[in-house]
Amino acid sequence: MADRRLQVFYTVVKAGSFTKAAERLFMTQPAVTFQIKQLEEHFNTRLLERGHGKLKLTPAGEIVFAYAEKMLSLDEELETRVAELTSELAGLLSIGASTTLATYWMPRVIEEFKRAHPRVIPRLVVGTSQLTQQRVLERELDLGIIEIAPDEPGLDQKQIGRDELWAIFAPGHPLAQRKGKPVRAKELAAYPFIQRDPGNGIREITEAFFEAAGIAPESLTIAAEMGTLQGVKHLAAAGIGVAIASRAALLEELRTGQLAAAPLDPPQYTPFELIAPKDRFRSRLIMTFVDFLQERIRAMEQQLPSAEFFFGR
Structure with missing residues (x-):
């Protein structure tokens, strides 16, 4: 429901280029350029400075970007809340995980969650703890589960296992x-x-x-x-x-x-640290997965063999 021009503008800024934004939006680059031009004509001012292969927000562009982020977030929340009243859990769930967690813990968690909620599409993005934290902070991911989570004001974090x-x-x-x-x-x-x-x-x-x-x-x-x-x-x-x-x-x-x-x-x-963007709306899908994740991590942790099992004492 949000203005398409705002969606395109927001994506261009986040992607850092018209080409990358076009790929993410499944649009042609001329179509993306046209949408930005339309938005600039609407406000009667330039929103982006283009030079040396980089994009830079003008002062007006910074204001429009801040409001676009809020409006798109509210639009997503509206769509999600209405859908939750009328249907079972469904949709894309973006999760970031550090290498060890992504390889040895998350596949089993996702498998069991997918069996319980077949219409959910989990997307697991793998990276270092540092990279995953940054992606969650920039709201590219709904959640992250990593080994080390330094205090970050923009994130909620909780240890859920070890x-x-x-x-x-x-x-x-x-x-x-x-x-x-x-x-x-x-x-x-x-x-x-x-x-x-x-x-x-x-x-x-x-x-x-x-x-x-x-x-x-x-x-x-x-x-x-x-x-x-x-x-x-x-x-x-x-x-x-x-x-x-x-x-x-x-x-x-x-x-x-x-x-x-x-x-x-x-x-x-x-430690296994669960991280999520602070002050962001969390859908029933996200909250259901968080509860499930915590329960399964605890259970899997208890099932791991002890040192005595391998080495004796």
Whole structure:
């Protein structure tokens, strides 16, 4: 119901270019340009400055953008509230998740939610904790679930679970001969270390673990930095170095003997933080999924094998 010109203008600003906006709106670029021209004629002023391949809002454009954001949000809320009175849960649900959560936790949650609500279309967007937080903050996603969530005034956040972190190494590694005895930071620091990419939540916890033991992260011998957990596990299994990873991500490799592992001393945990834009309308679909997510994460956490299961004590 919102003015189409405002929708196009808002999308152009968010996308940063007419070309990208046209792709998102399934329009031609000339059609997008025409809509912006119509809006500028309506207000009798320029809203966008175009130069050097970049778009910049004029003072008038900043005002129009702020109101367009509010009006489009209210339009979405109106449509959703009326639909909720007349139909079952349906529609697109955009969820962001960090790599480990997206790989080992969210598929099962989404599968079970989809079976209960077949008309819902879940969209899972994967990225580092830092990137996911930014996408939620910019309202590109309805929700995010990440390992680390620094305080951010524009977000509501809540811890909904956690997983233990373990050290991992090749089965023939010297640390594997300890048969699961907890490993201290000083012992890990004696070997080449496989690090996660910047912005990854587990990297932040890992660096804090070493710092608490008086070991500067930059003093570690870094064997590699990997953007995927699968890459970290592959290099560790190949004997390239040691690493730290979430317990849930290791179960198959430990079961088949591809990897060896040990708990950390003192124990370390990665929290699961649910984040959402503050002061944004939350539909019945979003709230239903949030309740379901919290319940399933708690249940799955309780089902994970303990250290004693793999290593004995």
